[in-house]
Amino acid sequence: MCALAPMLAHAQAGGDIGTSLMQRADVRAALDSARTDEPRAIEEQIRLCEIPAPPFKEADRARTYADAFRGAGLRNVRIDKEGNVLGERPGRLPKPHLVFSAHLDTVFPEGTNVHVIREGSVLKGPGIGDDCRGLALILAVVRSMNKANVQTSGTITFVGTVGEEGLGDLRGVKALFSETLRGQIDRFVSVDGSGYGITHRGVGSRRYRVTFKGPGGHSYGAFGLANPAHALGRAVAAFADLQVPTDPKTTFAVGRIGGGTSVNAIPFDAWMEADMRSVDAAALQALESGFLKAVDDALAAENARWNQNGRLTVEKQLVGDRPAGLTPASSAIVEAAVSVTKALGLTVTLDEGSTDANTPMSLGIPAIAVDAGGNGTGAHALEETFDTAESWKGTQRALLLAIALAE
């Protein structure tokens, strides 16, 4: 948090980073440029969105995005081993080092029609808001800063991450913090989705696919064997009665179950997919422990019920792991985001969510996610829309935030 001390001092001195920045001629010029440049940003949003980027298959969009980074004048543009696109805008000093990112991937599988339709101010297409908007906004921020010759004290690395969605499981941002820029990031912002909210609570999640297995057999002839579906039922029943805190909000659900081939056969396997979430890492860990104990106890109980005949085994596969984290509302990075939002006359909303910012939050690195302006509907749905009306306000807010956090 020490890296943010000067800004915090500034705020505490009765100043306000948003208001202060607005008084700088270069910043005002950059804001004007952002507004003027918005039609181009929207064209880029469409162009990027029409390049498919399914989970684990973001490479085509990443290459195009890297070219756009070069075209916008970023330095040392590269694609790291995980597939993230990076480009630098050096400040007077290397530090503080701000990462300002959006994510490349969508939730949509290969073969999805990604054509974007424009109807008046509204764009329709899968991923148009989440997060093609963030990707395009970053390019607009870089161009506006360059056009107005905004010089920052610290350095900004702009990033397009892979694997933010679903089973991507934050693999891009995890690699960024554990390998590519390990130990080098002081502040982190993810620009993700439409609207004007500020996400400072990172909802963590742990997801499991649990499979009970046994020999199976005829329901009458082989009766007396342990039954994987029965073991599963025991596990689910115990899980269903776990107690969780309301605050910090902590949730759990079995989302899918399956198993068996015929009504008249003891199944050879039965499985569930379970989802556990919390904004609090300790609460999430306690819930996960309860879940795993429910599974182990169910295995033991079903095997004991049949005196170990047709002894079952269980596989517990972790299929999702998003760390929980919290950047306090009183922290400098949140205060800066609030300040620039207010300075532009926008409404301040502090949110919770699951974004790339979860990873730095869990590491204690100041991090938030901010919405990218405009007005969106149907994220993760094929009929997703993004209304561009006054979306330049989102670009301006992100621009001010980037400058503020690179001071």
Place this chain on the structure above:
Amino acid sequence: MCALAPMLAHAQAGGDIGTSLMQRADVRAALDSARTDEPRAIEEQIRLCEIPAPPFKEADRARTYADAFRGAGLRNVRIDKEGNVLGERPGRLPKPHLVFSAHLDTVFPEGTNVHVIREGSVLKGPGIGDDCRGLALILAVVRSMNKANVQTSGTITFVGTVGEEGLGDLRGVKALFSETLRGQIDRFVSVDGSGYGITHRGVGSRRYRVTFKGPGGHSYGAFGLANPAHALGRAVAAFADLQVPTDPKTTFAVGRIGGGTSVNAIPFDAWMEADMRSVDAAALQALESGFLKAVDDALAAENARWNQNGRLTVEKQLVGDRPAGLTPASSAIVEAAVSVTKALGLTVTLDEGSTDANTPMSLGIPAIAVDAGGNGTGAHALEETFDTAESWKGTQRALLLAIALAE
């Protein structure tokens, strides 16, 4: 049981129905005819088996079988409303009235290749033993009785039933006893499958498909709603701990489970298919009550857990209902079957099973199922086989049994 009193008296008098019958010249001639006729029976077994007879679609095979009944000289040949084929061989009197049957249907769906391959003495094809063998055997029995002019005291109705397998749920034999020949049947034999066993314990079954339903929703955003998968788990867990007697053998299993669309959503439904069986009707009923209570308790518990938020409902659909029944080993019909089996030098095996005989057993009408000779493998599998080596012994046994039970 009074209808069997004369035969029982005969056995108790130190006589033996099998031995006695073997002393009759007409019966010996019929037995010779059965042996001589066996190649024709095998040809008919193949011909009938190559007419598809999926569950609920036995009509083509039924028409051909009715023609074969007419060709064999049976009277009043007809197909009843349910689809069963009936043909009579009148005795000197209408009573006792014996029904001697095999089943027309197979477990195989439409489109299954039903071509039969012959390799030496072995026939390969879906349903070749279960129960094309029984169908062909019945024709051979009729022909042999007619050729030897065997006159019985009572009347025999030969029947090809529909719906013996799986979800057919004994619909043919149920209709026979509840409608077509209601109140008119004194004794019942089903000739079903290969080998030489005598099935006198009818394993009853009750099968349910149970579906819990609720509004569903996002696993984090909608948390606090009752979860259908959790309710299902509670029901399965309670079912898994029910206690059942070892004797009479009583069994239970959840055979299939399913539900949910995504790991990160509370499902809008979750379901299971459960199978319960017993040779004892009371034990089966007690088990079924326990199952239904487990389901109802689970619904109440899950709704209570969430204070009736997202209140769940449950559907309990009975998808299988085969009555349990027992024809005592000491009963006249079983003694007759044992006697004729011994008279032919065959090994006596008393079995349990789920056959068309379950229905009359449950009604207290003397009933058994007998295997149809030969040696089979892979019943209900595509690669089912039937070895015809000495299969004429099965025909002879059935022939003797039919004559014995029509006396």
